[in-house]
Amino acid sequence: AQSVTQLDSHVSVSEGTPVLLRCNYSSSYSPSLFWYVQHPNKGLQLLLKYTSAATLVKGINGFEAEFKKSETSFHLTKPSAHMSDAAEYFCVVSDRRYGNKLVFGAGTILRVKS
Amino acid sequence: DADVTQTPRNRITKTGKRIMLECSQTKGHDRMYWYRQDPGLGLQLIYYSFDVKDINKGEISDGYSVSRQAQAKFSLSLESAIPNQTALYFCATSDSASTGELFFGEGSRLTVL
Numbered sequence: 001a002q003s004v005t006q007l008d009s010h011v012s013v014s015e016g017t018p019v020l021l022r023c024n025y026s027s028s029y030s031p032s033l034f035w036y037v038q039h040p041n042k043g044l045q046l047l048l049k050y051t052s053a054a055t056l057v058k059g060i061n062g063f064e065a066e067f068k069k070s071e072t073s074f075h076l077t078k079p080s081a082h083m084s085d086a087a088e089y090f091c092v093v094s095d096r097r098y099g100n101k102l103v104f105g106a107g108t109i110l111r112v113k114s
Numbered sequence: 115d116a117d118v119t120q121t122p123r124n125r126i127t128k129t130g131k132r133i134m135l136e137c138s139q140t141k142g143h144d145r146m147y148w149y150r151q152d153p154g155l156g157l158q159l160i161y162y163s164f165d166v167k168d169i170n171k172g173e174i175s176d177g178y179s180v181s182r183q184a185q186a187k188f189s190l191s192l193e194s195a196i197p198n199q200t201a202l203y204f205c206a207t208s209d210s211a212s213t214g215e216l217f218f219g220e221g222s223r224l225t226v227l
Contacts (some may be wrong), residue, residue: 044216
């Protein structure tokens with residue numbers, strides 16, 4: 001079965017400093033991986049996705065993630081945090097063998113300090 | 115207007131009451147989903163529908179039922195609400211041709227007293 005572990009439930013950074021949100025997955029086949037962002041009182045929005053093309057994926061708002069099969073990781077990064085990045089972030093895995101159903105991580109709340 | 119619309123956005127009800135949450139979409143997608151979000155647990159799949167005649171249980175379907183009235187409409191019902199069904203509920207859609215990207219509504223916050 002597939003699973004996702006987000007290694008930090010909360011991350012706090014200062015504005016202008018790098019962001020790292022960690023995600024490890026378990027899938028016995030070639031997965032698709034996603035990062036979604038949820039701002040307060042809003043639905044989830046796709047940030048970026050990996051679907052077996054380039055291992056370094058660029059998303060919206062300056063975020064990117066690197067698929068590392070050997071480490072079963074898909075960490076989300078951004079060089080310089082902005083106040084508007086404060087939100088909850090979800091790492092998600094999808095596997096064709098399971099009908100492309102998505103499995104969500106528990107989420108990481110990102111706080112950005114001024 | 116939002117592509118995926120949920121109503122109501124907020125609802126407070128009492129134990130034992132029947133509740134329906136409605137979802138409509140204008141994206142033309144064939145697949146629709148209902149998720150439940152609880153703090154620290156991420157999103158859990160309640161039911162999903164790949165087309166009007168195809169409805170499937172997700173991870174946590176007990177206590178819930180759904181109806182796919184049309185391609186664009188998918189409603190979630192709690193026949194007899196209980197307090198541990200207090201949560202934020204999301205409807206989502208996807209295209210069968212995609213690799214799993216979901217488009218979410220803004221959520222329906224349900225409180226069961």
